[in-house]
Amino acid sequence: MSADIATGSGPLPAHTGNGGGFANLRIVTQPLLHLSVGIWIFAGGFVFIEPSPYELMFLLVLPLALIARVGLHRGTLNLFNLMAFFTPFALIAAFQSTYLSPTEALIYVCVTIFLLFTSYFLSNYVADAPYERMRIIMRAYTITAVISALIGLLAYLQLMPRSDLFLLYGRAKSMFQDPNVFGPFLVLPAMFALQKVLLGKKSSAILPALVFGILFLGVFASFSRAAWGNFVLASILVFCLCFLIEAGARQKVRMMILALAGAAILATSIVGLLTIPSVSRLFEDRTSVTQTYDGGETGRFGRQGYAFDLALQHPWGLGPSEFRYLRIKEEPHNTYVNVLHAYGWGGGLAYWVLVVLTLRRGFGTLVKRSPNRLLMIPLISTYFPLAIEAGIVDTDHWRHYFLIVGLIWGVSAGYKRLSKEQTEPEMALI
DSSP, rough: OOOOHHHHBBBBOOOOOOTHHHHHHHHHHHHHHHHHHHHHHHHHHSSSSSSSSHHHHHHHHHHHHHHHHHOBBBBGGGHHHHHHHHHHHHHHTTTTOOOSSSSHHHHHHHHHHHHHHHHHHHHHHHHHSHHHHHHHHHHHHHHHHHHHHHHHHHHHOOTTTTTTGETTTTEOOTSSSSSHHHHHHHHHHHHHHHHHHSSGGGGGGGHHHHHHHHHHHHHHEEEEEEHHHHHHHHHHHHHHHHHHHHHHHHHHHHHHHHHHHHHHHHHHHHHHHHHHHHHHHHHHHOOOTOOOSSSSTTTTTTTHHHHHHHHHHHOOOOOOOOGSSSSSOOOOOOHHHHHHHHHHHHHHHHHHHHHHHHHHHHHHHHHHHHTHHHHHHHHHHHHHHHHHHTTOOOOTTTTHHHHHHHHHHHHHTTEEEEEEEEGGGGOOOO
């Protein structure tokens, strides 16, 4: 592997001609591309129907990206290779289905391939200009996350009409189909807000602190234990990484004070919510270690062993969603096992390698001194808990999971590309 490929230090060679009218069209198209990407990311907070606005908006983004000639970078090549390796195995596995029709199985597999492709697109889009492109993406993501959190929180507290539309089993799901997806969706923008509170100027910390608080309450209202763990672990990682590799001596003192004050405020908020009887009862139920859903041979953890044994017997896979029709009428809720069922050994291996390489690229970028390292800290701090969470929930169709994967690959591929605005550390914060 060449040094360029290993480090992702430049775009792949492309034809460069005068272009004439096409060159002018490209210049005109670029602002439209950035606007459409922002709308596309914003649409990621409204996925209560299938296909969602997120998928439909990408149909506009892709042709604009082709006209604007988004670069293809050496640093993202392995992401494309993984997608190419994954696809044939996943398509073969779709035809192993017994209970789903071939059309339903193919749709499931094609959704996964589509999400992998969005990761590849985002990685190249971001690598062209990491700071500018991440600013577009994270502003849109933060706005839609705050709206989603407020809807979920207000619905949970019965402070808005038709609250039941945004709840599931008494838990906030906002504009999502499942609270267990809604909660983790809020984590990434919360981590960017937290980093700005920790490292930014005092005068610019109020709005990020407010964003962080709203998203925290949204995650709490989802009553997703995995989302709670994701949020807490990601926050600890952001704090530790900022403290160890970015903060100066004065900033470290300020960070310690902020950590204590912030923890006290968040704890007070939780205590306040727990004074509401319905909140207290649901919290007690969700934190109970004796939940029947988790225990026993057919519980969440008991069925994972059976699911893995079953996967070893079917190298071409079982087909998507077949496990629920067998001995145990429930999904295994372990992505690392589910990918073996849904995509066969080959597709499962590609997914496992994707996780390992994404973690490697994320943490590897942190050891390189660059203002773009500030882009990576919240990304890898969010993704690492997500990779752990995948062991207890199914994340292979989470749109924001593949978004984060693409952003990590994009920032790592373009970490040397700096904006003039990043000459001052404060300007490097999103």
